[in-house]
Amino acid sequence: MKIAVVGTGYVGLVTGTCFAETGNHVTCVDIDEKKVQMLNNKQITIYEPGLEVLFERNIRQGRLEFTTDLKEGIKGAKIIFLALPTPPGEDGSADLKYVLKVAEDLGPILEEYTVIVDKSTVPVGTADKVHAAIAANAKVDFDVVSNPEFLREGVAVDDFMKPDRVVIGAESDKAKKVMEKLYGPFVRQGNPIIFMDVKSAELTKYAANSFLATKITFMNEIANLCELLGADVDMVRKGVGTDTRIGKRFLFAGIGYGGSCFPKDVQALAKSANQADYDFKILNSVMEVNQAQKERLIDPLKAYFNNDLSGKTIAIWGLAFKPYTDDIREAPALENISKLLSLGAKVKAYDPEAMENVKGVFGDKIYFAEDEYDALKDADALMIMTEWPVFRTPEFDKVEARLKNKVIFDGRNLYELGQMEELGFTYHSIGRKIING
Ligand code: UDX
Secondary structure (H helix, E strand, C coil), rough: CCEECCCHHHHHCCEEEEEEECCEEEEECCCCHHHHHHHHHCCCCCCCCCHHHHHHEEEHHHCCEEEECCCHHHHHCEEEEECCCCCCCCCECCCCCCHHHHHHHHHCCCCCCCEEEEEECCCHHHHHHHHHHHHCCCCCCEEEEEEECCCCCCCCCHHHCCCCHHHHHHHHCHHHHHHHHHHHHHHHCCCEEEEEEEHHHHHHHHHHHEEEHHHHHHHHHHHHHHHHHHCHHHHHHHHHHHHCCCCCCCCCCCCCCCCCCCHHHHHHHHHHHHCCCCHHHHHHHHHHHHHHHCCCCCHHHHHHHCCCCCCCCEEEEEECCCCCCCCCCHHHHHHHHHHHHHHHEEEEECCCCCCHHHHHHHHHHHEECCCCHHHHHCCCEEECCCCCHHHHHCHHHHHHHHCCEEEEEECCCCCHHHHHHHCCCEEECCCCCCCCC
16 A cells, blocks of 8 residues: 655654555655655664664655655555644643645645545644645545554654554544555454544544553652652552553652653643533643652752762762653653752763763753763762663672762662662662661
């Protein structure tokens, strides 16, 4: 089948590449000429483990192409995916200008029946707006379908190739058939394609991400309570997570969620609810708690240094919002670094992938280390912000030799309490007892 994907950002590129991998011919369209030139030269423009092999193979085998020309790109396409940015507008609601501009441009150039698919995360009612924008100038029949993505950065290829489920909001049987054929190869293991009306599909994406953000935030509040009551959040997590109604995943307490999806989607759903005259109280609390959680380790850090961080050097391990990505959007590390600098501290940071991106934010205001041990040299304390595997089993004698004080503030609960006790580190984590404090 011939497919076009408009927008070659993270979602567009993963979507296009994975559809090419199952034998479709995919043309990706983007207005950014430099990007398209790079992609045509087989230079991948995003960091996503496992994607490059598929990307390179499908270009080589002629199934994956890139162009800036929308008309050329959609020629012969049975399905056109819209994978365009929907940044939060000033009031927190998703800004649809990119999606609606492409919809307007598509109207006059569609040549035969086409299924237009909203892949971007868009508020309920967007498909209707896209439909109207295309219909204004369309000469042929078409359907607008909602097919939200559930890709996690770092494992997006796996999530795409073996999805838990595929959600499709479609109003016509014709569109449903086209989508069912396209997704057939991805659900062979028996996972479902769930068909529904368009509005329910649009809401499903927001509901899923907001629920997961709420699940994490709930555990973060349990962790904060554990600290006050002398309980251990890791034990509580195991105790509750084995109840299959609750489930083991997404129960890890830490210094808050970040990334390009959860913060934006929770905010957008709260805003949508508000516009529908509904006060979604839980979501407002989730946003408030998560904001505070990101700075959860600052107070104990200040207290350790008698409320004076001026002139102190803090080593930071981890800058990305989570491991296996270079994405720093809404990353807790950034807020902590800003806070530390405002309190007069110096920062030495290390991340396996995200340093270039952070250089764009802080420039020479902080020191970017060669590796995790270099970050510790002459530092007064270590703070851990991201659970990269390389931080899980460091050589503690090297850590001790470089740090001025044997103290770790761990926002991701990487180490066993017993081990820290034995090694003699002062160890603050989230929702657990303070060791040697
Ligand atoms: C998320 C959704 O999982 C995905 O389905 C959606 O389409 C896009 O948003 P992503 O943002 O890539 O994916 O990351 P994810 O792995 O879901 O983690 C989100 C955030 O939650 C991270 O900041 C992570 O550190 C945090 N998190 C996750 C926790 O704090 N505890 C957990 O138990 C799980």
